[in-house]
Amino acid sequence: xxxxxxxxxxxxxxxxxxxxxxxxxxxxxxxxxxxxxxxxxxxxxxxxxxxxxxxxxxxxxxxxxxxxxxxxxxxxxxxxxxxxxxxxxxxxxxxxxxxxxxxxxxxxxxxxxxxxxxxxxxxxxxxxxxxxxxxxxxxxxxxxxxxxxxxxxxxxxxxxxxxxxxxxxxxxxxxxxxxxxxxxxxxxxxxxxxxxxxxxxxxxxxxxxxxxxxxxxxxxxxxxxxxxxxxxxxxxxxxxxxxxxxxxxxxxxxxxxxxxxxxxxxxxxxxxxxxxxxxxxxxxxxxxxxxxxxxxxxxxxxxxxxxxxxxxxxxxxxxxxxxxxxxxxxxxxxxxxxxxxxxxxxxxxxxxxxxxxxxxxxxxxxxxxxxxxxxxxxxxxxxxxxxxxxxxxxxxxxxxxx
Ligand code: SF4
Ligand code: SF4
Numbered sequence: 001x002x003x004x005x006x007x008x009x010x011x012x013x014x015x016x017x018x019x020x021x022x023x024x025x026x027x028x029x030x031x032x033x034x035x036x037x038x039x040x041x042x043x044x045x046x047x048x049x050x051x052x053x054x055x056x057x058x059x060x061x062x063x064x065x066x067x068x069x070x071x072x073x074x075x076x077x078x079x080x081x082x083x084x085x086x087x088x089x090x091x092x093x094x095x096x097x098x099x100x101x102x103x104x105x106x107x108x109x110x111x112x113x114x115x116x117x118x119x120x121x122x123x124x125x126x127x128x129x130x131x132x133x134x135x136x137x138x139x140x141x142x143x144x145x146x147x148x149x150x151x152x153x154x155x156x157x158x159x160x161x162x163x164x165x166x167x168x169x170x171x172x173x174x175x176x177x178x179x180x181x182x183x184x185x186x187x188x189x190x191x192x193x194x195x196x197x198x199x200x201x202x203x204x205x206x207x208x209x210x211x212x213x214x215x216x217x218x219x220x221x222x223x224x225x226x227x228x229x230x231x232x233x234x235x236x237x238x239x240x241x242x243x244x245x246x247x248x249x250x251x252x253x254x255x256x257x258x259x260x261x262x263x264x265x266x267x268x269x270x271x272x273x274x275x276x277x278x279x280x281x282x283x284x285x286x287x288x289x290x291x292x293x294x295x296x297x298x299x300x301x302x303x304x305x306x307x308x309x310x311x312x313x314x315x316x317x318x319x320x321x322x323x324x325x326x327x328x329x330x331x332x333x334x335x336x337x338x339x340x341x342x343x344x345x346x347x348x349x350x351x352x353x354x355x356x357x358x359x360x361x362x363x364x365x366x367x368x369x370x371x372x373x374x375x376x377x378x379x380x381x382x383x384x385x386x387x388x389x390x391x392x393x394x395x396x397x398x399x400x401x402x
Contacts, residue, residue, distance in 0.1 A: 019065045019318060020285040021348050022088075023299060024055075026081055027073040028291040032102050033143030035213045036176045038206030043073060047292035050307075052080050054293065057312035059091045067348075069098040071299075073291060076105040082112050082119070089120040096124045100172065103129040103153035104146050110156050113167060128170040128200070129154050133179035133186055134389035141178040148392070151194075152399035158195050159400070169196040175224070176204045177215040182389065187228045189385045191235070192377035193401055198235050198259075201228065203270060205341045206300065221267045225260075229371035232259045256368050257361030262346045264364065273336045278356040280333030280340070281349045283326050287318065297326045298345055301338055 028043045037043075068088050075081055088094050097120070101109055109127075116125060131150050132138045138147040154169070161167035171190055175183055183201070190199050203221060204214045216224070236255040240248035268274040283297030290296070294303035295317060304326050310316040317323060330338065333349075340346065350357050386393055396402045 017281055017284045017352055019062065019287060019314070020351075021067040021069060021287075022062065022065060022314075023069040023071060023286065023288040024084075025071045025073065025289065025291040026075045026084070027078040029077045030073040030102075031077060031104055031144070032074065032146065033209070034174075035141055035143065035178065035208065035210035036174050036204035037209045038204075039071075039073070040209035041207060042290065045292070049078065049291050050289070050293050052083065054307070054312055055084055056087060058289065058307060058314055059087050061312070061316075062092050062314040064093045066094060067096045067098065068092075068094045071100060074102055074104070075099065076101055076108050076112070082115050085116055086119045089123060094120075094123060096126065098126045098128065100128045100130065101153075102142065102146060103131075103150035104144070106149060106153040106156055109153060110160055113157070113161065117161075117164065117166065124166050124168060126168040126170055127157060128172045129157075130172050130174075131190070132173050132176075133182055134189070134385075135391050137179050137182060137389075141174075141176055148395045148399060151396065151401055154194050154196070155400045162195075169194075171196050171199045172202065173199065174202050174204050175216055175221075176213040178213070180215045183224060184227050185385050185389070187231055188375060188377060189382060191231050192382045197239050198255075199231070201225075203266065203341055205339070216270060218267050218271045221270055225263045225267060226371055229260070229368055230373050230375045232256055233368065233372060234375070253361065253365055257364040258347070258350070260364035260368050261350070261357075261360040265346050266341050269340045273339050275334050275336040276340065276346070278333070278353045278360070279349065280330060280345075281352045282330055282345065283323050285352055286345075286348050287314065297323060297330065298338070300340065300342060300345060301326070301330070
């Protein structure tokens with residue numbers, strides 16, 4: 001029997017603010033050297049990763065929460081990661097796991113996903129593989145030759161979990177000066193060649209490893225977003241395939257609306273911090289744990305303490321003077337004193353603002369309607385793109401993509 005995606009924590013509009021999402025930077029190690037990595041400075045410190053025992057104390061004091069967002073470094077380099085996730089499942093009843101990876105350790109990733117599907121049967125696992133551009137562009141941006149490996153990983157995930165609604169397959173791309181010129185072709189190619197549920201496009205953020213890689217302004221990011229809008233309607237239909245008409249309609253409304261609303265907020269914040277006109281709940285509903293035990297209210301802000309100073313007790317951390325001061329500083333986003341350019345953060349707040357969220361979704365759907373247009377994803381179009389960007393079709397065949 002096919003496993004269906006169960007009620008995601010995002011599906012219930014929830015206005016009661018309590019810890020909802022823990023963002024765990026699993027390790028300070030990485031097997032890539034991305035030009036746009038915003039965590040490079042932190043990883044360069046080569047501090048010690050928190051031990052399993054330290055994370056266990058955090059899990060035991062956190063109470064119930066819905067979403068565990070893994071981050072890194074590269075999560076597959078943390079050998080005890082499955083045990084850590086299983087512990088959060090047992091102790092905290094997590095319903096959704098967000099699992100990003102650069103896709104280099106393909107077989108290990110598949111083995112872990114299989115294990116987690118058995119050990120955490122009620123969890124939805126969003127696996128998000130980073131692919132930044134065609135062939136050499138990807139390799140250059142990632143600082144490692146990994147384009148065909150990432151493609152192979154995506155194919156293996158699809159083959160192993162094709163009918164499993166609890167494994168949600170995503171691709172994540174970061175826009176930089178390296179891929180800017182090909183991004184529109186790339187979005188089309190990804191949709192045509194990979195059976196994924198979504199393709200998120202983020203702009204490079206924070207202090208990047210390589211200076212000068214950020215490449216978009218509010219204006220140019222909005223132009224990109226408008227140009228790729230039709231693919232988000234196609235993704236909504238892909239997700240809704242097999243549902244009845246009401247399910248398809250609701251999926252389209254929420255998916256398309258959320259993507260557009262999130263992209264709008266992000267574009268507004270590229271040139272200068274701007275208030276979203278909706279409460280940011282960072283520090284009330286979210287906690288970020290750096291790999292070395294420092295903690296933050298939001299990934300896009302600075303660390304405000306270390307877990308060891310709070311006996312590894314998440315309740316103490318959430319109630320601490322440092323967190324209260326930080327929430328005050330953030331001013332629920334209305335002070336507009338931080339650069340809010342990342343989708344995860346916007347999504348983590350949006351569900352706690354149900355009325356404003358519905359009005360944003362309605363407006364976003366109206367905008368998307370105007371951007372509908374037919375797109376070409378025919379085989380000949382995809383072949384032409386592969387030729388234009390010197391893609392080695394033999395390697396794609398080997399990976400099972402063609
Ligand atoms: S962006 Fe991610 S994959 Fe790339 S170097 Fe940084 S941590 Fe590693
Ligand atoms: S960057 Fe955005 S999500 Fe983070 S604290 Fe600021 S307003 Fe909130």
